[in-house]
Amino acid sequence: MIEIEHLTRRFGAFTAVDDVSFTVEKGEVLGFLGPNGAGKSTTMKMLAGFVTPTAGTARIAGHDIADAPVAAKRALGFLPEGAPTYPEMTVTGFLQFVARIRGFRGATLDEKVAAAMAQTQLEGVRLQPIETLSKGFKRRVGLAQALLHDPPVLVLDEPTDGLDPNQKHEVRELIRRMAPEKAIIISTHILEEVEAVCTRAIIIARGRILADAPPRDLLRPGHTLEQVFRELTLAREAA
Structure with a gap:
């Protein structure tokens, strides 16, 4: 692989x-x-x-x-050093953005975002801007985007x-x-x-x-x- x-x-x-x-x-x-x-x-x-x-x-x-x-x-799902994101976006908004880049639309997009958030336990902060999150939660957002398309x-x-x-x-x-x-x-x-x-x-x-x-x-x-x-x-x- x-x-x-x-x-x-x-x-x-x-x-x-x-x-x-x-x-x-x-x-x-x-x-x-x-x-x-x-x-x-x-x-x-x-x-x-x-x-x-x-x-x-x-x-x-x-x-x-x-x-x-x-x-x-x-x-490939890639979690780089520092897990760069767009800090002004909410967690949901950022993962939806990544999902669209990956080619997902409609119900499939929503399913992929929900599954990635569930895997990384982000549901409780899904509407928060990323810049307001702790370092640990930011890292989990980075992990969620790497897993989103199930590579x-x-x-x-x-x-x-x-x-x-x-x-x-x-x-x-x-x-x-x-x-x-x-x-x-x-x-x-x-x-x-x-x-x-x-x-x-x-x-x-x-x-x-x-x-x-x-x-x-x-x-x-x-x-x-x-x-x-x-x-x-x-x-x-x-x-």
Whole structure:
């Protein structure tokens, strides 16, 4: 469902993503981990079509992001860093706007918006302007727009950022329920999240993949994520 081949992105002399390749199958939840500046967000933005690769390519549900960008984006639900929205719109108004962009009309549009709000528990704030919402609710609006068209592929950048413990639990349960029918990438710094919902983890640093394995093989008890990064980086440099 997701194929990334030799993806590279340079900004002048700086290489943000350096020859990254991996695939994600239906039913997999991939935790994409790395320190700040590792290349996680740049990789996901290239996959979503917001940043053009310097080299390499990616495919979503068989559609090349360069040769068939509209078809690729139709198959993708993307929650970017910061979850940008139109702050003056109400929650309902914004999701209706997204639904129209996705091609929905009439009763189908209303059903899609209602389902997305129910999945992310936004009914209680549906008439509020987005700018009046807490960080956690704004994040849930961003998640709702990613889920609205029921895409087969989800790319979620820090999906539980700003949520309280109960809300984090609810989002993780939602991801677990959706997982069998989708291919999902989650960028996160939260070890508990990786262990709770991910079937596989990739660790990236300095734009290159350091490890790709089930979480239990990478995240040893008593180790922080920073310690894992450091050990893997030292091992790579020694090799």
